[in-house]
Amino acid sequence: MNLNSRRKLKPKDADRFADAEPALFRELAKVVCATGMLPQKELHECWQMANVVHKTFPESLHIADMAAGHGLLAWILVLLARSSEIPILRTAVAVDINRPKSADALAVSITDRWPNLVDAVHYVEGSIDAVIAEDGPGTLLVAAHACGSLSDRVLLAAITSRCPVAIMPCCHSLRKQAATLSSLALASGLPPSAAAVGNTASIDQFRIDALAALGYQISEGSIQTDITPFNRIIMGKPPRETSHSVPVHQVSGSGGRVKRLGEIRAFEKIQSLNVANIEEAQALSKRPSREWLRSFDLSYWVDDEAMGHRIAATLDFLTQRFQLPQSSGHSAAPAPVDAAMVANITIRDQYIHPTSQRLAFTYRIEIRSSTVVITKDDAALLRKKLCRALRSLAQMHHANFALRGE
Ligand SMILES: C[S@@+](CC[C@H](N)C(=O)[O-])C[C@H]1O[C@@H](n2cnc3c(N)ncnc32)[C@H](O)[C@@H]1O
Numbered sequence: 154m155n156l157n158s159r160r161k162l163k164p165k166d167a168d169r170f171a172d173a174e175p176a177l178f179r180e181l182a183k184v185v186c187a188t189g190m191l192p193q194k195e196l197h198e199c200w201q202m203a204n205v206v207h208k209t210f211p212e213s214l215h216i217a218d219m220a221a222g223h224g225l226l227a228w229i230l231v232l233l234a235r236s237s238e239i240p241i242l243r244t245a246v247a248v249d250i251n252r253p254k255s256a257d258a259l260a261v262s263i264t265d266r267w268p269n270l271v272d273a274v275h276y277v278e279g280s281i282d283a284v285i286a287e288d289g290p291g292t293l294l295v296a297a298h299a300c301g302s303l304s305d306r307v308l309l310a311a312i313t314s315r316c317p318v319a320i321m322p323c324c325h326s327l328r329k330q331a332a333t334l335s336s337l338a339l340a341s342g343l344p345p346s347a348a349a350v351g352n353t354a355s356i357d358q359f360r361i362d363a364l365a366a367l368g369y370q371i372s373e374g375s376i377q378t379d380i381t382p383f384n385r386i387i388m389g390k391p392p393r394e395t396s397h398s399v400p401v402h403q404v405s406g407s408g409g410r411v412k413r414l415g416e417i418r419a420f421e422k423i424q425s426l427n428v429a430n431i432e433e434a435q436a437l438s439k440r441p442s443r444e445w446l447r448s449f450d451l452s453y454w455v456d457d458e459a460m461g462h463r464i465a466a467t468l469d470f471l472t473q474r475f476q477l478p479q480s481s482g483h484s485a486a487p488a489p490v491d492a493a494m495v496a497n498i499t500i501r502d503q504y505i506h507p508t509s510q511r512l513a514f515t516y517r518i519e520i521r522s523s524t525v526v527i528t529k530d531d532a533a534l535l536r537k538k539l540c541r542a543l544r545s546l547a548q549m550h551h552a553n554f555a556l557r558g559e
Pocket residue numbers: 195219220221222223224248249250251279280281282296297298299300303408409
């Protein structure tokens with residue numbers, strides 16, 4: 154069997170695992186084949202890494218699989234604990250900036266085969282940079298092939314919350330990891346120069362030294378090299394008591410960026426994710442993964458502050474009744490269009506003209522939807538409708554407010 158094959162296992166491949174040992178691996182392989190979406194390499198990689206990690210942390214009750222991809226590592230760690238001689242009801246949270254379709258397919262296949270695992274793993278789409286674990290040593294952070302700086306960021310998250318940690322790093326690059334290695338140096342009190350040698354082994358050694366300097370008890374393991382050359386597993390148990398408080402580090406680097414597509418902000422960023430809180434993870438795992446957001450400003454000359462606030466209330470009233478045209482955007486899910494959009498009005502600023510002393514209010518109109526793409530035209534149409542409606546109201550009530558710049 155070619156252990157490092159990137160070919161996706163399909164249902165017809167299940168027969169190839171008929172004699173595989175142990176029985177749990179055989180069952181798991183069949184389930185992965187049934188999913189039809191995971192490469193063979195990942196099955197062996199995650200199985201072997203999970204076994205090494207489980208052996209080192211057999212009593213760990215809760216796991217956070219960082220940069221989880223399909224989430225297979227999390228599922229296997231849960232399975233191993235629950236099927237051990239003295240079963241442990243281990244749970245896990247999988248975190249990745251992008252939850253692939255295969256993660257959902259895998260969850261369905263696994264819970265079909267092991268129904269008692271329903272709700273054992275929750276997958277949250279978010280950045281590992283937001284991760285904290287309020288129960289510290291109670292949550293084991295694991296990461297398989299969190300590339301380059303991601304592995305450093307997993308270590309930083311572990312250090313910050315004083316979690317046990319197990320990483321199998323890959324894609325080492327001194328240049329790309331400069332910021333996160335400096336953060337590790339800062340956190341551990343090692344001189345930054347200690348990281349300034351660039352090969353894979355020395356970067357890993359620096360990671361080990363940083364954990365050790367903080368009192369972590371280090372152990373190492375590996376998986377077969379014919380699965381991957383990046384087969385080294387670094388594990389650390391935090392010291393029982395810390396006399397010094399661990400600084401919370403702001404990790405600089407590429408993490409946590411909000412993707413911008415023109416004016417549309419896709420992906421609502423989670424600022425802080427407490428992976429120790431299973432209810433929180435469960436709630437976040439159900440949120441829509443993408444949200445479409447557009448905003449524009451409107452500025453009005455007004456008589457006084459009271460009028461400025463009345464206009465805000467009117468804008469609020471009008472936008473709640475605005476419907477996205479059926480033709481616009483691509484509906485990702487069949488939902489009533491008006492229920493799909495949420496509008497929010499805020500007063501951005503008040504301005505007094507230096508010579509005329511005239512007062513102006515600027516309003517930020519924000520529209521968002523998780524089911525319908527809000528186009529630029531939708532935003533422009535809403536703007537036009539709001540301006541027209543306010544103009545008619547001003548005429549009707551002989552009110553003295555007017556759009557700035559007209
Ligand atoms: C090489 S894959 C490893 C996936 C999985 N652990 C495995 O072994 O199959 C790296 C993963 O990191 C994820 N990733 C990249 N940046 C991230 C971030 N800031 N926070 C969380 N996940 C991130 C990617 O989406 C990708 O799934």
